[in-house]
Amino acid sequence: MKIAISGKGGVGKTTIMALLARQFKEMGQEVLVIDADPSPHMAQSLGVREADKIRPISEMAELLKERSGRVEGSAFYNINPQVDDLPARFIVEADGINLMVLGAIQSAESGCACAENTVLKRLLTKLLLKPAQVVLLDMEAGVEHLGRGTIVGVDRLLIVVIPSQSGIRTALKIKKLAEECRIKNISFVGNLVQDPEDEQFLREGLGEAPLVCFPDSPAIRRTERKGLAVTGALSDVAQVTRDLVTALQAK
Ligand SMILES: Nc1ncnc2c1ncn2[C@@H]1O[C@H](COP(=O)(O)OP(=O)(O)OP(=O)(O)O)[C@@H](O)[C@H]1O
Ligand SMILES: [Mg+2]
Known part of the structure; x- marks a missing residue:
């Protein structure tokens, strides 16, 4: 299963992926x-030791230039x-989870260094096409x-959305772009959802129910402030996380 996550800035993408x-x-x-x-935080969320010392591959100019043959x-x-x-x-x-910090892949419009970007995309494609993980x-x-x-x-795109007008607008825009890119399976995941009204x-x-909704979690906030890893053991999100995995496996 190859799952990508997207959503407006700061809505909880990295936390939910962790x-x-x-x-x-x-x-x-x-x-x-x-x-x-472009500003990777996953290493911290997964509790990698000395996470701040990891250099994203996209910043390794010499390596990328050499591989691109430019x-x-x-x-x-x-x-x-x-x-x-x-x-x-x-x-x-x-703790048994593998992580690769790729860093930003540029879009063609942002005046990318195409040769280097080709190396990053090639690497990502190879990783995504590897079966059985x-x-x-x-x-x-x-x-x-x-x-x-x-x-x-990518088999599936999750779009994280918080219950606000601007959150919904961005989520729908991302969905439209993803459909244009022919991503097969696109779903929403609610975050910071407090009550049935949310x-x-x-x-x-959204015009459809999110796969699951994560609550505003004191356990996540505490964990983040202490600089600890986000783990499935966080009591107030453990069940929702399991439900999300079940939903992902069902379709
Ligand atoms: N359900 C939640 N309950 C409480 N805090 C949360 C929840 N989800 C995310 N947060 C907190 O919100 C902040 C932003 O979360 P996160 O970094 O996962 O968002 P992001 O979408 O990956 O952000 P960015 O766009 O910067 O990559 C973090 O401090 C995180 O701990
Ligand atoms: Mg993030």
Whole structure:
């Protein structure tokens, strides 16, 4: 199962991915988490030691330039760069969960360094196409920067949404973009949902019920403030996390 997560800034994408990672791991699945956020935080959420020392691959200019085969002053580069050895070099492990910090993949419109971006996309595509493991891809809002070749590897997109007008607007915009990119299976996940009124607001605004709704969790807030890992053992979200995994496995 290859699951990508998206949503407006700060809605809880990384937290929910960390909860999912732990839950899948507890169920005996091999889990790889890929952090493709421009400011990656997944390592902290998973409790990787010395998380702040991990350098995203997207910032390794020399490596990317070398792999892309780009020669200074030339417009040509290798569109099929060698990336097979990179996972072994850059995957870190936290309590049985594998993590690769990829960093930002640029969209074509943002004036990307295309040669380097090709290396990142190639690496991501390879990781997504590897069978028999759960891959969780944490991203910033949107999916269009992934490009067609990479998106074919994603089975499912989760869009995290909080119960506010602007939250719903952004979530619907992301859904539209994802549909245009032909992502097969798109679902919403509610976060910071306090009561049935919040749930109803989300259902009506989105035109469908979210797969599950996470509450505003004092346990998550406490964990975050202490700089601890987000684990499935957090009492007030354990059941919702299990329900989410069940829902993901059902469809
Ligand atoms: N259900 C929740 N209950 C309480 N706090 C939460 C919950 N979900 C997320 N948070 C807190 O909200 C903040 C933002 O969460 P998180 O970093 O997961 O969001 P994000 O969508 O990944 O943000 P970014 O767009 O910056 O990557 C964090 O401090 C996190 O601990
Ligand atoms: Mg995040």
